[in-house]
Amino acid sequence: MTALPTHDREPITEEKLLKAVNILADLVERNGPAFRPLYLSLRQQLSDLRLQQGAEAALEAIAARGGTKVA
Numbered sequence: 001m002t003a004l005p006t007h008d009r010e011p012i013t014e015e016k017l018l019k020a021v022n023i024l025a026d027l028v029e030r031n032g033p034a035f036r037p038l039y040l041s042l043r044q045q046l047s048d049l050r051l052q053q054g055a056e057a058a059l060e061a062i063a064a065r066g067g068t069k070v071a
Contacts, residue, residue: 014053017046 024039 014049017049021046
């Protein structure tokens with residue numbers, strides 16, 4: 001049995017997800033609904049990534065101000 005090739009993969013970025021979403025949107029338009037589930041999945045991943053990045057930015061802002069004081 002042959003081993004699967006391993007590739008050093010870079011992290012998934014918003015730019016890469018956006019590019020994939022746009023490519024799949026074109027495929028859905030040209031080839032019909034066969035690619036729609038994958039398209040919707042990638043759109044959800046892009047949305048999740050944006051939410052995660054927003055949360056991380058908020059946490060960094062809180063940490064930069066020294067956190068919150070509890071009364």
